[in-house]
Each structure stands twice: as C-alpha cells, then as structure tokens.
Amino acid sequence: MKEKTSLASKVIHAGTQPPTQGHSFNQPPVFASAFHLSGDPANSTYQYGRFNNPTWQSLEDAISELENAPSVIFPSGMAAIASVLTSILSPGDTLVLPTDGYAPTRAYAEQFLKKFGVNLILTKTLKIPDLDFTGIKLVLIESPSNPLLDVLDISLLADKIHQKGGLLAVDNTCLTPLGQQPLALGADISVCSDTKAFNGHSDILFGHVASASEKIIDGIRNWRTLSGNIPGPMETWLVHRALASLDLRLERMTSNAQALAQYLSTHPKVKWIRYPGLKNDPSYKIAKQQMNNFGYLMSFELNSLEAAENFLKGCQLIFDATSFGGMHTMAERRKRWNADDIPEATIRLSAGCEKQEDLLSDISSTLDRL
Ligand SMILES: Cc1ncc(COP(=O)(O)O)c(C=O)c1O
CATH class of the missing domain: 3.40.640.10 (Type I PLP-dependent aspartate aminotransferase-like (Major domain))
Known part of the structure; x- marks a missing residue:
C-alpha cells in the first residue's frame, strides 16, 4: 500500500x-x-x-x-x-x-x-x-x-x-x-x-x-x-x-471517553480523574505530542469503596469486568485485585461504542443515586 x-x-x-x-x-x-x-x-x-x-x-x-x-x-x-x-x-x-x-x-x-x-x-x-x-x-x-x-x-x-x-x-x-x-x-x-x-x-x-x-x-x-x-x-x-473496524471503533470510543472524562472532571462526587485528553491532566502535553488520540481509558476516584461498588452495580450500560478496549463500556474497581498502589474507590473505565448521550445519562443518573 x-x-x-x-x-x-x-x-x-x-x-x-x-x-x-x-x-x-x-x-x-x-x-x-x-x-x-x-x-x-x-x-x-x-x-x-x-x-x-x-x-x-x-x-x-x-x-x-x-x-x-x-x-x-x-x-x-x-x-x-x-x-x-x-x-x-x-x-x-x-x-x-x-x-x-x-x-x-x-x-x-x-x-x-x-x-x-x-x-x-x-x-x-x-x-x-x-x-x-x-x-x-x-x-x-x-x-x-x-x-x-x-x-x-x-x-x-x-x-x-x-x-x-x-x-x-x-x-x-x-x-x-x-x-x-x-x-x-x-x-x-x-x-x-x-x-x-x-x-x-x-x-x-x-x-x-x-x-x-x-x-x-x-x-x-x-x-x-x-x-x-x-x-x-x-x-x-x-x-x-x-x-478492519479498529479505526471506526477507536473514533467512537475516544470521543465517548473525552465527553465522559469532561463530565466526570466537574462532578462533585468525583474526587479526581486521570484522562490524558483533559487539558489539566499531567499527561496532556506529551500525550498530544506523541499519541494520535487520547485513548479510551480513564481512572477516577469516588468518595468511598461502597460508592464505587454501587456505581458499578447501578450503571446499566457499563459492564463490570477486568478488561478494557471492547465495544461495550467496561469498568472495574481496580483495587479489588490488590495489585496496584491506588485508593480503594478508584474505578478504571474503558469507554465503548455506545451512543454518547446514553452513556452520559446512565452515568449521571447513577451518580445522582449514590
Ligand atoms: C497493559 C497490558 N499489557 C498486557 C496485558 C496482557 O494481555 P493478555 O490478557 O492478552 O495476556 C494486559 C491485560 O490486561 C494489559 O492490560
């Protein structure tokens, strides 16, 4: 080619x-x-x-x-x-x-x-x-x-x-x-x-x-x-x-991730969030320089272990699984494996290919109920 x-x-x-x-x-x-x-x-x-x-x-x-x-x-x-x-x-x-x-x-x-x-x-x-x-x-x-x-x-x-x-x-x-x-x-x-x-x-x-x-x-x-x-x-x-569909999938996943990360970054129930596509993220500058997109993965902390578990149980479009990168939005409380040096209530979320409005509405209504 x-x-x-x-x-x-x-x-x-x-x-x-x-x-x-x-x-x-x-x-x-x-x-x-x-x-x-x-x-x-x-x-x-x-x-x-x-x-x-x-x-x-x-x-x-x-x-x-x-x-x-x-x-x-x-x-x-x-x-x-x-x-x-x-x-x-x-x-x-x-x-x-x-x-x-x-x-x-x-x-x-x-x-x-x-x-x-x-x-x-x-x-x-x-x-x-x-x-x-x-x-x-x-x-x-x-x-x-x-x-x-x-x-x-x-x-x-x-x-x-x-x-x-x-x-x-x-x-x-x-x-x-x-x-x-x-x-x-x-x-x-x-x-x-x-x-x-x-x-x-x-x-x-x-x-x-x-x-x-x-x-x-x-x-x-x-x-x-x-x-x-x-x-x-x-x-x-x-x-x-x-x-063959990788570029298509990544396009949707990364634009969903950007929208979700922006939403979560201003939410009062989110203590902190890491996503390289957020302008104030420590990774932003170098990510913009060397990556072709900001990816579909983000991590954020909720107020307690219980809140994190309830968030995962409450979201209807989020599949609680220890993987990422799929067409389904997936998330997990990473600390359940006790392998990473991160707070208990940290959630790693992998944005999938669902429609953006549906994901935002699922996440916002679940956060409201916490
Ligand atoms: C960054 C990274 N590298 C390697 C692996 C291992 O890949 P596999 O599960 O396909 O063996 C994983 C799995 O989650 C991963 O997240």
Whole structure:
C-alpha cells in the first residue's frame, strides 16, 4: 500500500490479497498441522503448523504494515510479553519494569526470570527516565500506564537508553498501533495485548510483537516455535476480521471517553480523574505530542469503596469486568485485585461504542443515586 495512505485506511486493507477474478474477497482460515513438504524443507514457506500458517501470515502482514516493521503474533498479550523478555534476556542481564504497570508482567519477571539470574529493577513509570541506564539491557514501559495513565516521552527515553547500549520495549496495549507508533518514536520493540481494543470484541485473547531489528524478531519467532506458544488459525482469522473496524471503533470510543472524562472532571462526587485528553491532566502535553488520540481509558476516584461498588452495580450500560478496549463500556474497581498502589474507590473505565448521550445519562443518573 502507498506510503502516504493513512493508517485509518490501511487498517481496512492490510494483509488482504490483491483481487483475483472469481476468488472470494476474504481468505478463509487455514486449519492445518501438516503441509505437503517434499525434498528440501527450505523450499517451502509452510512446513509444519507450529512453524507457520497462511492465516498467521496474513495477519502478520497486516500488523507489519501498521507497525511499519516485521511482527510476530501470539495467543495472548502475556505470551507476547514473555516472548520479548525470555528471548532477549540472559543470566546477569538487568531488566527495568514499572511498579505501576500490568502486574502479571512483573510477576512473570519475579517468578520465572529471576530464578535464571536476570536482575530486576522496579520503579514508578514517571521515575524511569531518571534512572542511570548503565548496564541495563532492557526497559519495558507502558505509556500510557495502566491504570493511572501516566505518559512518558518515548523518544527522549529511547535516546537515553540507547546511549548506554540498552533496548526499549513499549507495551502499547492501551492505544494500539493506530493510537501510537512506539517504533517510529524510537522504541526498539512494540508489544501489544490484542485482546483489548485491537480485537475489541471481548471474545479472544491475542497479542503481537513488532520490531525493526531482524535479530530481535528472529529471536522472538524462534521462542514461539520452540515454546509452542502459537495462536489458533480461527482466532487469528477473527482478529484479522475485527482489525478492519479498529479505526471506526477507536473514533467512537475516544470521543465517548473525552465527553465522559469532561463530565466526570466537574462532578462533585468525583474526587479526581486521570484522562490524558483533559487539558489539566499531567499527561496532556506529551500525550498530544506523541499519541494520535487520547485513548479510551480513564481512572477516577469516588468518595468511598461502597460508592464505587454501587456505581458499578447501578450503571446499566457499563459492564463490570477486568478488561478494557471492547465495544461495550467496561469498568472495574481496580483495587479489588490488590495489585496496584491506588485508593480503594478508584474505578478504571474503558469507554465503548455506545451512543454518547446514553452513556452520559446512565452515568449521571447513577451518580445522582449514590
Ligand atoms: C497493559 C497490558 N499489557 C498486557 C496485558 C496482557 O494481555 P493478555 O490478557 O492478552 O495476556 C494486559 C491485560 O490486561 C494489559 O492490560
């Protein structure tokens, strides 16, 4: 596709085959463990179902167009993250992770990497740029962080890390490649849980990694092949199908989020709110500079744990769930997992694709009843 084509259009066409007379518009999923393979295996793209699959290839082509770099798909975001950490780090290497990011990433490092001799530095997202990166092999950040939506200057951080010979990976789950391009900003690796907005229908777990470095991508693909962390062709096909509507969905989700955040920011029953699209939010300036939109996620605190629980029970259009990025507006009291350093009454809300007036009216009438 032409270089100048916007991501919004690319997302609809990416990874599809050029039209041929009489052939279906959509490629069907290929369910195969074995492919006919005679003679030298190097002469065939497809050899065995754990190595590659045409349905994977189509989606990887699509993702590579969006990330502008080679990509590898995985059956979940955690598998994608594990592939990055496990294939890059060796005994004696040092990894930096945020204390205020997705907790299972830290748990994976604590429980599986430390015992193989990887050193771990845990620091708050906003403190990461102040570290001395000497001797650090890999820094994995989330920007915006989740659930408090702090945003780091990715280009600046990448420069600092590269000066000391390290690598920067960005977990881009909250925004997807349409909302932010970590590689173009200077990161070495972009990793995404496609379970969230990328697929967006709350029905599939999925993930991907992209990197312009052939060495990194080869290592990641090799880890997938040898660990057997492979996606099923049906899930892959469904994620590719959902991808075509990503820009449309994000447009509605982000405009809903902006309206809800503005409403909540002036409500007397809301103690504070974090949303990068609010002009007085600490993330606003850098978010405006490096993100293509302000996202659909926000966090806010109500007056008490009871108020937060009643809010979640009372809203009819909000699905109480520990996920985000779907077409349904979703929210949860994050502290119920006891993994984040946040007040008990903090709610993380992911704006969906419902009609804006309906969401505003549901939320305002529920807040009135608290
Ligand atoms: C920021 C972030 N990264 C990674 C993951 C893991 O993704 P998955 O649940 O697809 O394994 C999640 C899941 O919530 C997440 O929020």
